[in-house]
Amino acid sequence: MTKKYIFVTGGVLSGVGKGITAASIGAVLQAKGLSVSVQKCDPYLNVDAGLLNPKEHGECFVTKDGAETDLDLGHYERFLDLELTWKNTTLSGRLLRDLIADERAGKFGGQTVQLVPHLTNAIKKSIHEAAEGDVHIVEIGGTVGDYEGLSFIEAIRDFSQEVGRDNCLFVHVVYVPFLEASQEYKTKPAQNAMAELRSFGIMPDVVAVRTEGHDKPPRSVGEKIAISSGVRPEGIIMMPNVNTVYEVPLTVARDLGPMLSEFTGVTTEPDLTRWKNLATRDTTDYAREVTVGLVAKYIDNTDTYLSVTEALKSAAWAENCEVNIRWINSETASDDDFAKVDAVLVPGGFGSRGVEGKIAAAMYCLEHNKPYLGICLGMQTAVIAAARRGGVDGANSEEFGAGQGANVIYLMDGQAGKESTGGTMRLGDYPAVLKEGSLVAKTYGTTEVTERHRHRYEVNKDFAQAIEQGGLVISGTSPDGRLVEFVESPHCDYFIATQAHPEFKSRPFRPHPLFSGLIRAAVLARNA
Template sequence: MSRCSGKSARFVFVTGGVVSSVGKGIFSASLGALLKARGLRVLLRKLDPYINVDSGTIRPGQHGEVFVTNDGAETDLDLGHYERFSGIDTNRDSVITTGRVYMNVISKERRGDYLGQTIQVIPHITDEIKEHIAKGSDDVDVVICEIGGTVGDIEGLPFLEAIRQIRNEVGEDRCLFIHLAWIVYLENLKELKTKPAQHSVKELQRAGIQPDILVCRGDMPLTRDIKEKLSLFCNVSPDDVIEGKNASNIYEIPLTYHAVGLDSRVCGHFGNCSSDADLGEWENIANNIRESMDNVTIGVVGKYSGMDSYRSVFEALSHSGIFKKRKVLVEFFDGEKFDSDNTAAEMLSSVDAILVPGGFGKRAVDGKLRAIKFARENKVPFLGICLGLQLAVIEALRNISGVSDANSSEFDESCKNLAVARIEEWMSDDKMKKCMERLNMGGTMRLGAFSCAIKEGSLANRAYNSCLISERHRHRYEVNNNYRKKLEEAGVVFSGLSVDGELVEIIEREDHPWFLAVQFHPEFKSRPFAAHPLFISFVDAACEFCACKVGAKNYAEVLNCVRTR
């Protein structure tokens, strides 16, 4: 039977109850940031009970964005929170799902690794989970593991059993259970109700787990009576009933948890924090947020509903606002509603910049093309990401070069003018083989970090202040090199290419103040204390455009103002 190793590492397990989306991801990320600020080496990990092998095939509208790591793992959006708050890059070992656990166990059974044993949830599934939790823990002080889902979900039981066993194996002094529960407020009674939280804790206790700290999430402050009631019925010390109130901005949350003593309680349990938390950078972020005065509005034209579908994009815009001390307002537009150029122009006339993010599938593509055309013709700052680049190429060919049927094979494989396609559809067999070997493409997608060479003197070069960068990708379609000359004649500048010059990474327009599109996903590398340079430059351009719109009668006057500022 496998036992959890980790030498002297401490383990924090975060569970949630009462409702889903109770805030475990932000909480875990905030705790990681606080412990790191105390000088501890931290490892953040997500254990997700869903049966998908990874997040790559789940619709963003249902589960939120797919976050991509440097090593090409398609993961849950909470890993984005981990990276943004802790500044620590995650990888494919930072998350495991029920699907991955069972796939690993079945693969071992087929190879004969279990020497003819009868394979069962206990010990084989739980051992696989424990091995994953312990992986890499020898090199850190604290491992923070978030258990996805809600306590009481049947698919989460093996994970709860695994962490129960870990507590017995490493001892209470090296293991801490933290439970987040929503405290219900009944508006008609003007009263907080603790019974759902009590039942949530009882579900944990039925699984053999007694929480050490109870974090009470909710909209209303906790009274002393409520804390004592929760302490009594949940078997938790009153001092370990911690208020997890909502904040106006998620980047103030580490400070709010520090204020109620969360990191002190955790350090007190483990006894391994020798210094106070240095939260200077978090205080600077909070000050910048409070000092933000002027607004700038970015129009995001997509197809998925809900902020979580584009979480990293929205956060990257927020980071640039924090850096610039500007409040970045994001207005989301459903591309399907842009049924004509006039509709797109009417709906987008209020924004200061336009962003078309990544996505898959044909839905809302026509509306996104109309948004790109509007941005190009009216000189509105434009940033295209992944699909946004591909559509910017198609828009230029259709509306400038006269290639009216230019398209992507993702949308129309029978099209004669495939400006965007899989590399095997336009690249020679010999080149394609070398390219796919170089990119280490075992499947059909380009996933993870790849280098990009940037043209000197370009907008991208000025934004990055570098001629060589590395960014994360998640796509399977590329710009067809056979159309590069025609695109250059249409005013497109290829300012970023793969280091061998074969694949298009960044395009710009020579006739536009700020028009840039990238094949990669820069949003994945943005941090609140280190905003991404492309987003900073984009928001800068939006601020200039916003200032020039004041008193201007038309876009021509706005453009003249931008040119002369």
């Protein structure tokens, strides 16, 4: 079939669910038997998402080849069960950097370099390079009308002319507020957002109407938007809040299915059995439940740890169990907090704020046989806790000011002086060899694994004896044995920590073994 393209844009305001919408459309197309590729285009003047504030933008999702990306790529990977690369994320900063480098190298032959056509051509080229499926889905970040996004809107308009308008489907996600004072939905902001998109030469084929609450808005809302915009009534889909984001593919299939069949020419009904089962799992009242304490510093923005919380949920559903996530502020954490939960998880992070609370969490779990999973910084703080127990006075990380004799976590070779710059970390997939017979090897069911990484600092093996005296053993290393990848406690039922980020490889239909192991251990601890 001729390659098809779906462009997802947003109107009124950002954060209304473009990423989930794009991923859900892709899931429905996959269920029809089509291959799908996906891409996020962000107008930010950043080269990548590595230095974006997680409190403002949510987690930095790392791909297998080490690209630091927006959290929407996590949605894409979970929904579509793909492993994406740097080609699937495009930021203005990277394109502009490369354009300027080419201009300085004389590659434009004296031309005046401009946003149109040079930047727009670069955007179109990035879309062609990422388009590998029968259908390629492109989400444009931000909101139509943002100054920084104009080049992207122009680029996809021009792109549709090049590949043929019939081969492109434009989906515009808009927000329709409900005013309590007048008890009515107001479509004017959505009408204005669509008018703005049309002013750039793009007529949307589909308008996805996001509303608050779980009740579907009255039919008149969709009719009013259709009349005012010129979009066909069957192209207006209502998307109120749902109990779980995994219900959205079902909504898309029900309301947009005929249009997707018409667009792709594939009339096969999508097999959505696993999505129906997944949506049911998330809303089931399970007989068993556990509470996992997530020790973190950004507890007022849970999107910072989105892949972690999704991995916990997926693992719990697979174990026919309900997981309650209790957020524990790492700056104020106490033994009383840890005692109230069935298991503890310390996620990755940077900076010294709240680190003592994370060390205290590992210390408590070591001393009270509490199930523990440490991720990245969560492994480093566990090692610090063990080293302190093993007699290293003031044991800490060089990241937090530790000097010789106390730096049980130290800076990777070649990274000194680069602590404030992006792109200087150990990023992406790295293999590890697990110790035969170790708990982590039993949990994985193998002694060779590959996990994604995002860090600069490493465990200092000079302190291996003190760390072991403090209750931890090294149970996994890099293939050459130089770098510590996993530690565990032989004295605890489940205490595993890894330098990697296993949450990035967890899927709703295929939970990660380390998270499944934590949930199983939490169930046993609760019933002990």
